[in-house]
Amino acid sequence: MSNSTNINTSLVPVQNTELVKVENILKITNKLLSQNKLVPFLKKNGKYIYVDSVTMKPVLKKLEYDDASLFKDRFAEVKLDNKIGYIDMMGNEVIPLIYDDINNFSIKDSIIPVSQNKKAGYIEKYGKEIIPLIYDRVSRFTEGLASVKHNGKYGYINKNGKVVIPIKFDEAYKFSEGFARVKLNDKYGFIDKYGKEVLPFRFEDANDFLDGLVSVKIKGKYGCIDKNGKEVIPFRFEDEVNFFQSLALVKFKDKYGFINKDGKEVIPTIYDYANKFSEGLATVKINGKYGCIDKKGNKVIPFMYDKIFTFSEGLAVVSNKNNFEILSKFGFINREGKVVVPMIYDSAESFINGYACVYIDKLQVKETSKYSDELRNKFFRVSKRGVIDKKGEEILKPIYESIVSYSDGFFKVRLNDKSFYIDKEGREFREK
Numbered sequence: 005m006s007n008s009t010n011i012n013t014s015l016v017p018v019q020n021t022e023l024v025k026v027e028n029i030l031k032i033t034n035k036l037l038s039q040n041k042l043v044p045f046l047k048k049n050g051k052y053i054y055v056d057s058v059t060m061k062p063v064l065k066k067l068e069y070d071d072a073s074l075f076k077d078r079f080a081e082v083k084l085d086n087k088i089g090y091i092d093m094m095g096n097e098v099i100p101l102i103y104d105d106i107n108n109f110s111i112k113d114s115i116i117p118v119s120q121n122k123k124a125g126y127i128e129k130y131g132k133e134i135i136p137l138i139y140d141r142v143s144r145f146t147e148g149l150a151s152v153k154h155n156g157k158y159g160y161i162n163k164n165g166k167v168v169i170p171i172k173f174d175e176a177y178k179f180s181e182g183f184a185r186v187k188l189n190d191k192y193g194f195i196d197k198y199g200k201e202v203l204p205f206r207f208e209d210a211n212d213f214l215d216g217l218v219s220v221k222i223k224g225k226y227g228c229i230d231k232n233g234k235e236v237i238p239f240r241f242e243d244e245v246n247f248f249q250s251l252a253l254v255k256f257k258d259k260y261g262f263i264n265k266d267g268k269e270v271i272p273t274i275y276d277y278a279n280k281f282s283e284g285l286a287t288v289k290i291n292g293k294y295g296c297i298d299k300k301g302n303k304v305i306p307f308m309y310d311k312i313f314t315f316s317e318g319l320a321v322v323s324n325k326n327n328f329e330i331l332s333k334f335g336f337i338n339r340e341g342k343v344v345v346p347m348i349y350d351s352a353e354s355f356i357n358g359y360a361c362v363y364i365d366k367l368q369v370k371e372t373s374k375y376s377d378e379l380r381n382k383f384f385r386v387s388k389r390g391v392i393d394k395k396g397e398e399i400l401k402p403i404y405e406s407i408v409s410y411s412d413g414f415f416k417v418r419l420n421d422k423s424f425y426i427d428k429e430g431r432e433f434r435e436k
Contacts, residue, residue, distance in 0.1 A: 042080070042093060043414060044072035046424040046434035054080075054095075055433065057414075064095040074411050074425070077111040090131075099131040107144060115163055117142045117150075124152075126165075135165035143178065149197060151176040151184075158186070160199075169199035180212040183231065192220070203233050211244060217265070219245045228252075237267045248280050251299065260288070262299075271301040282314040285339065296320075296341075305341045315339065316354040319394065323347065336360070336396075345396035350387065358394060359410055363387045364402040391415060399428055 041057040042064075051068040055061055071083035079090045079098060089101030090109055099106065099116075107117035115126045115134065125137035141153035149160045149168065159171030175187035183194045183202060193205035194213075209221035217228045217236055226245050228237035237245055243255040251262045254273065261273030262281075277289035285296040285304055294312040296305035305312065310332045313321035318339060323332040324347055335347035336355075351363035366386050390402030391410075400407070400415060408416040414425045414433075424434040 041412065041414075042075055043425055043433050044069075044074070044080075046422065048435045050422075052082075057427070060431075060433065064091075067091075067095050071423075074414060076411070079109070079111060081106065081109065097131075098129075099127065115145055117144060135161070147179040147182070147197070149179055149184075151178065160184070168197075169195065177212060180214065181216070181231075183213050183218075185210050185212055185218075194218075202231070203229070209244075211246060214247065215265075217247065236265075237263070246280075251281060253278055253280050253286075262286070262301075270299075271297065279314050282316065283318065283339070285315055285320075287312045287314055287320070294322075304339070305337065312337075313354055316356070317358070317394070319344065319355050319360075321352045321354060321360075334362070344394070345392065349402075355394065357410060359391050359399060361407045362390050362392055362402060364390070389417075400426065400430070 042054045043057045044052040045055040045060065045062075046052055047068070051070065052072040053062050053068055054064045054072065056063055069082040069084050070086075073081045075093060078093055082089060082091055082101065084101050086104075087101045088103050088106050089097055090099040090106070092098050099109070103118045103120050104122075105119045109116055109129075111129055113129060116129060117124060118127050118137070119125075119142075120137055122140075123137040124139045124142040125133065126135035126142065127133050139152045139154050140156075143151045145163060149162060151158050152161055152167075152171065154171050157171045158173040158176035159167055160169035160176065162168050173186040173188055174190075177185040179197065182196060184196075185192055186195055187193075188205050191205040192207040192210040193201055194203035194210075196202050207220040207222060208224070209226070211219045213231065216230055219226055219228055221244075222239050225239040226241040226243060227235060227239035228245050228247075230236050237252075241254045241256055242258070245252045245254055245263075247265060251264060251270065254261060254263050256273045259273040260275040260278035261269055262271040262278075264270050275288040275290050276292075277294075279287040281299065285298060287294060288297055289295075290307055293307040294309045295303060295307035296312060296315075298304050309322045309324055311321075311323040319336045321334055322337050322343075323334045325332050331350065333347040334349045334352040335343055336345035336352070338344050349362040350365040353361040364387070366388060388402045389404045389407045390398055391400040391407060392398055400417070404417040404419050405421070406418040408418060408423060410416075414427050416423060416425050422434070424432060426432050
């Protein structure tokens with residue numbers, strides 16, 4: 005009998021005769037671990053510790069922070085004495101708490117921009133410095149290069165930290181489709197990855213290349229050119245011409261419409277306002293009212309609202325003035341135009357991951373200075389924020405000063421100048 009074993013097929017005895025594959029044990033263990041998360045808990049002293057999401061018992065007992073985030077991909081950002089770092093789920097510092105800023109850390113990134121004492125550079129994902137912090141500003145790497153700022157000018161470095169395009173530009177942006185937008189002497193042009201000028205510095209404004217086209221501005225008008233500098237969309241528009249889902253929103257003679265990549269007007273420029281298409285519909289305004297159209301220009305949502313936001317997750321924020329109301333009230337409609345959340349809120353934000361932030365305004369009295377000639381007291385409006393689901397049910401009542409973030413079933417809220425986490429069941433992760 006062979007002594008070799010395979011982790012995927014070996015068997016472990018459980019309760020005498022029962023045999024369970026190791027891989028199944030691992031799956032069960034991972035499932036159980038995933039149910040109990042580590043959540044920042046605000047103590048009375050203003051410090052955060054990490055607790056078990058179910059029991060609320062401290063997990064990393066000796067560690068306290070000035071601010072702390074939820075874990076993502078097994079790592080969490082923490083702050084102490086105005087310095088930022090990252091810890092793992094055992095409390096070990098993966099990235100030491102010595103930085104002033106860490107740019108969107110992700111375990112998938114091999115190079116991460118950081119700054120310390122007004123200087124910026126790069127570290128690898130486990131905290132080792134790989135490009136010295138000698139620059140005034142750095143950006144994330146795209147297409148193998150990153151723009152950096154030194155002594156007021158910009159250039160580009162590679163992942164070894166070598167300056168491959170001289171630091172001489174007034175502005176420099178990310179590479180897109182092999183070209184980067186740069187600015188010199190108040191004009192924009194484009195360079196390739198060797199620093200060669202491929203489109204001359206003659207544009208008053210410019211964007212990044214997308215699908216072989218770029219929006220640029222010449223003599224006060226916008227149009228599009230290809231990578232050879234050939235005019236594809238005529239220079240006659242009053243705002244950027246950026247294509248999204250094969251159509252571009254354009255402004256001509258103070259009216260809005262849409263064109264295709266041949267420059268043909270597919271939806272006429274007749275609207276007083278328009279937004280780009282989202283989930284197949286675009287918000288447009290005519291004669292003072294908002295509605296929605298499809299990509300053929302057909303009216304889908306009637307022009308009856310004071311405001312319509314873009315659709316997100318199948319719903320859009322709408323507002324109207326109710327009877328005898330001075331200010332508009334906000335609610336939500338679906339793609340068929342049906343009101344699914346009544347217009348009862350003073351403001352609202354679009355749905356993200358199944359939840360939306362809503363606002364209720366309250367009037368409060370504020371004392372003026374005793375030296376003021378005005379009234380001793382005056383009213384001012386204070387917004388309180390809450391959270392609803394797609395059925396319009398209040399997950400969090402609108403009592404909070406702000407809803408800072410939502411992730412993985414937990415909301416970070418602010419109440420009475422204290423920030424803490426709360427779950428969907430309303431359990432507050434703080435010491436009272």
